[in-house]
Amino acid sequence: MIKPKLLAASALCCATMLTFPLMAQEAEFVPETFSVKEAIEPGPNIFVGKQEWGGASSIEVYSADDLTNKGNMTAGGIIQLLVAPDGKTAYAQSTFMKRYTYGPIEQVLNVYDVNTLSITKEILLPGKAAMVAAYEPLLAQSADGKFVYVQNATPATSVTVVDVAAGSVVQEVATPGCWGIYPSLEGHSFSSICGDGTFASFDVGTDGAAAEKTISEKIFDADTDPIFIASDRIGSDLAFISYNGNVYLLSDTTGTITSTDKFSITEGQPEGWAPGGYNLLSYNDANGVLFVTMHAEAYDGSHKNASEEIWAYDVAGRKALYQSPAHGLISIKVTDGETPVLFGLNEEEGTVVRYAVDPDARFALKETGSGDGTGFATVVVAGP
Amino acid sequence: MAMIDTIFEWLDRGAEKSSRRIAQGTGRRSFLTKAGAAMLGGSLLPMLPFDRNFGQAFAQEGASPDGDQTSCDYWRYCALDGNLCNECGGTLNQCPPGSEASKVSWVGTCRNPNDEKDYLVSYNDCCGKATCAGSFCFTSEGERPGYRMGLYNDINWCMANDSKGYHCTVAVLVGLADA
Numbered sequence: 001m002i003k004p005k006l007l008a009a010s011a012l013c014c015a016t017m018l019t020f021p022l023m024a025q026e027a028e029f030v031p032e033t034f035s036v037k038e039a040i041e042p043g044p045n046i047f048v049g050k051q052e053w054g055g056a057s058s059i060e061v062y063s064a065d066d067l068t069n070k071g072n073m074t075a076g077g078i079i080q081l082l083v084a085p086d087g088k089t090a091y092a093q094s095t096f097m098k099r100y101t102y103g104p105i106e107q108v109l110n111v112y113d114v115n116t117l118s119i120t121k122e123i124l125l126p127g128k129a130a131m132v133a134a135y136e137p138l139l140a141q142s143a144d145g146k147f148v149y150v151q152n153a154t155p156a157t158s159v160t161v162v163d164v165a166a167g168s169v170v171q172e173v174a175t176p177g178c179w180g181i182y183p184s185l186e187g188h189s190f191s192s193i194c195g196d197g198t199f200a201s202f203d204v205g206t207d208g209a210a211a212e213k214t215i216s217e218k219i220f221d222a223d224t225d226p227i228f229i230a231s232d233r234i235g236s237d238l239a240f241i242s243y244n245g246n247v248y249l250l251s252d253t254t255g256t257i258t259s260t261d262k263f264s265i266t267e268g269q270p271e272g273w274a275p276g277g278y279n280l281l282s283y284n285d286a287n288g289v290l291f292v293t294m295h296a297e298a299y300d301g302s303h304k305n306a307s308e309e310i311w312a313y314d315v316a317g318r319k320a321l322y323q324s325p326a327h328g329l330i331s332i333k334v335t336d337g338e339t340p341v342l343f344g345l346n347e348e349e350g351t352v353v354r355y356a357v358d359p360d361a362r363f364a365l366k367e368t369g370s371g372d373g374t375g376f377a378t379v380v381v382a383g384p
Numbered sequence: 385m386a387m388i389d390t391i392f393e394w395l396d397r398g399a400e401k402s403s404r405r406i407a408q409g410t411g412r413r414s415f416l417t418k419a420g421a422a423m424l425g426g427s428l429l430p431m432l433p434f435d436r437n438f439g440q441a442f443a444q445e446g447a448s449p450d451g452d453q454t455s456c457d458y459w460r461y462c463a464l465d466g467n468l469c470n471e472c473g474g475t476l477n478q479c480p481p482g483s484e485a486s487k488v489s490w491v492g493t494c495r496n497p498n499d500e501k502d503y504l505v506s507y508n509d510c511c512g513k514a515t516c517a518g519s520f521c522f523t524s525e526g527e528r529p530g531y532r533m534g535l536y537n538d539i540n541w542c543m544a545n546d547s548k549g550y551h552c553t554v555a556v557l558v559g560l561a562d563a
Contacts, residue, residue, distance in 0.1 A: 053540070053550055054515060078540065101549025102512040131540035131548065132530070154544060155488050155533050179530030195531040222532055229529045301463065301525035 039115045040070040046333075046343050047090065048352050049081040049134045049379040054100065059083075059090055060352075060374060061117065064341065064382065067354055067371030073112040073119070078131040080139035080379075082148065087383030088114050093129050093139050093150050109148060109162055114383075123167050125160055128152035134379045136279050137180035137229050142188045147208050149181045149190055159190070161208045170208035175200060180229040182238055184252050191238070191257050193229060197221055199250070199257035216257035220248060228275065228303070230331075232283040234290070234315055241265075241281050241292060243303045245274055247315075265292060265313045269320065274298030276305040277330035278378035284340045288316045289363050291342060293329050306330050306347045310355075312363035324365035329353070333380045345377050346370070352380060450498045456521035460505050463492030463525045465537035466553030469510055471518030477556040479510030486511055487544040490537050493526050493561045502561035507537065508554050512547030 044064035050072070051057050057079040058072040075081075076094025083090045090112040097105045107129045111121035130138060130153035138151040141164075150160040152172065157179055161170040178192035178200045189203040197220045203212040220227050220242065227240040227248060237249040237260050245266030251258050266273055275281070277293040284291070293307035307329040312321040329344035334357065342355040342365060351372050355365040451458045454471055461468075473480030486509040494505050510516075528535040542548045 095548075097549055101514055101551070102547035105548055130530070131543055133538040151530075153530065153533065153539060155539070155541075157530065157533065177531065177533075179533070193529070193531045195528075195533075222528060226528050226532075229531075301523055301527065303527070304522075304524055 045383040140181040214256040279331040322362040460555040462494035468518035469552035472516035483510040504559040509541040511542035516552035
């Protein structure tokens, strides 16, 4: 006996294959065609690293205007991500565990064409890349984009230098006791934070094969005022913030890190507020305003707590501007321009949230929308 | 902390020598062979200078003489980022059957409210299996970024094992902080 469901399926199949002309005559039905959309919708993009430890991670692409999801760029497990300044090329450092949990692994640098959400190149890495929550300073590129630098941890630390055009690894630079990659604005150097409070800088040269190393004076105290590894440029300086809310401005222009200035964003504010999160600070250059995710009643161990407020701070004037309620954010990114927009990752909701920033109201934030499906995400990048 | 610093200083010196030999295959294997003996791992734990009485007094799951060992508030878990092994077939200091003990770990310093002493707690991951069903706990007392690698809890501490899949985390007492 033919089962009813099978019969129905057979009928549908026959209808699809044999009876189109008849249907077209009767109902003027035009069958749809099935294809792959060639490119994403135009307009500025927001990139979110959706990190998976047991399967495929992805770089989710959202519209900067309304956070509509435009698709994703698929990667391996435990990714770090990087978006080129022009927003057209993206990178992911991927770990592929061949049997998901046990046995051999393979690590690669995926290169993507953003417009088509497609992998254009896959570069095999030495297999030492750090498997760690995503932070922007753990995958970076040289100022000219020639090299991509990959943070390694075995747990001994080093940096793999990848020649993107050649599609190959140039060398591994030992960075003992140091963590994070902060490329210079010119040339092919990068600096790294060291556990003794110094910064090490490495010049790999135009061919990427050198490793000239210099070490700074002690910049910070990792015991009493540890800095987050998140950073942004303020002018030509690298800016870091400590668990206690001290901002360190550092220059890398001479090839060795030097201190430019240090100031507190919590001094003079109500007691107990502190920065918290992952990629937790972002600077709007046009207005000279630094944004930081902040939480109240801070304690030893609260430094990754999600935000209760986002503080806007006038760097040149060294003064607080506004403290906007913003719940649950662990990473933020503010756009460039006179009237910026700030994007944040909500840890609890698994969303990316859009905030309008009002320059006429001391840079207060107003939520204007959100996009879901970000999963475990700690990096958000705003494309041009 | 001095012990931890010494271990990682040694590790980094070893890495400096071997890591330049990129993609030769033997560099990392050789490094890990040497490093494994120095790291906080299952086979080394009996040699570490901690009060052995604690292993007997507090490692008895179910008895919980010093607190609820399935709660993220349990004192040993003050810097734990992971799923509790003792809720998925393991114990406070044993990985579940069939998993691998991590060769490396991060270390927290937690105060035992029962004796008001600070203990070094080694948070070893258990590796090579799918994520376990135990509670996920995330605390970061004394935690530092990767520039203090031995205090860092964001990273996969199965990284030095042959099987690198994260399964769960134990909290092993390895010493007194003031010792």
